[in-house]
Amino acid sequence: MFPTHRGVVVAKNGVVASSQPLAVSAGLQVLQNGGTFIDAAIATSAVLTVTEPYASHLGGDAFVIVYDAATKRTTAFNASGPAPLAASLNDFPNGIPIRGLASASVPGLVDSWFHLHGRYGSIPVASLLAPAICYAEKGFPAGYKYSSAFKLHSQNGAPWFPALMKQVTGLDAPPRPGQWIKQPDLAWTLSQVASGGREAFYDGPIAERLVDFSERNGGLFSRQDFAGYECQISDPIRTDYRGYTVHGQPPV
Numbered sequence: 215m216f217p218t219h220r221g222v223v224v225a226k227n228g229v230v231a232s233s234q235p236l237a238v239s240a241g242l243q244v245l246q247n248g249g250t251f252i253d254a255a256i257a258t259s260a261v262l263t264v265t266e267p268y269a270s271h272l273g274g275d276a277f278v279i280v281y282d283a284a285t286k287r288t289t290a291f292n293a294s295g296p297a298p299l300a301a302s303l304n305d306f307p308n309g310i311p312i313r314g315l316a317s318a319s320v321p322g323l324v325d326s327w328f329h330l331h332g333r334y335g336s337i338p339v340a341s342l343l344a345p346a347i348c349y350a351e352k353g354f355p356a357g358y359k360y361s362s363a364f365k366l367h368s369q370n371g372a373p374w375f376p377a378l379m380k381q382v383t384g385l386d387a388p389p390r391p392g393q394w395i396k397q398p399d400l401a402w403t404l405s406q407v408a409s410g411g412r413e414a415f416y417d418g419p420i421a422e423r424l425v426d427f428s429e430r431n432g433g434l435f436s437r438q439d440f441a442g443y444e445c446q447i448s449d450p451i452r453t454d455y456r457g458y459t460v461h462g463q464p465p466v
Contacts, residue, residue: 264350268367292445293329322445328411347405351397417440
């Protein structure tokens with residue numbers, strides 16, 4: 215039997231699990247300051263948009279299942295976004311592409327933060343986003359996983375990747391482990407959300423920039439796509455397995 219490479223984690227009053235240590239640290243700090251589990255989750259998620267843009271970003275979705283011990287009720291939050299209202303089957307004669315503006319849906323992550331915080335949060339969202347804003351503005355060291363992700367994608371030869379890498383990292387070549395990464399544009403975006411709330415993203419300056427970029431580059435997004443977005447909140451689907459009740463996201 216091979217020994218495990220992961221240490222045993224023991225906690226009495228809460229735990230934060232993530233693939234990135236800076237994100238875990240932000241979540242733990244929130245718990246230590248008396249925040250709720252959702253406060254910690256938002257802080258963790260926000261830092262991940264800075265430190266793991268290849269896996270978590272503000273243009274993405276969120277799927278959350280919450281068990282409320284006070285009411286003994288489980289709720290499913292589906293923050294996956296729909297296609298643009300202007301999209302039709304005629305726009306995709308060869309199917310939906312894997313990458314590019316034509317494959318993009320309305321981002322749901324930020325909306326989920328505020329829906330969840332409205333129900334279960336206690337610390338102001340601006341405070342929860344502060345660590346992420348700090349890492350985006352002042353920088354953070356690229357880890358081995360971060361460096362490997364950009365190196366791998368750069369080797370695929372996609373013509374759009376150099377511009378994307380420059381936007382996300384500020385660099386013209388894949389970052390080296392330990393290299394300092396700053397993202398001033400992302401710091402601005404997160405700061406807008408921190409000060410202006412959900413509306414800043416879906417019906418404010420961020421939405422305006424997203425739609426403008428989409429229109430200039432052949433996308434289908436409109437302001438209505440963003441202003442009309444709401445995550446879906448419903449009861450999860452359930453099944454019993456070996457004495458446990460397993461919950462999952464319902465179909466939409």
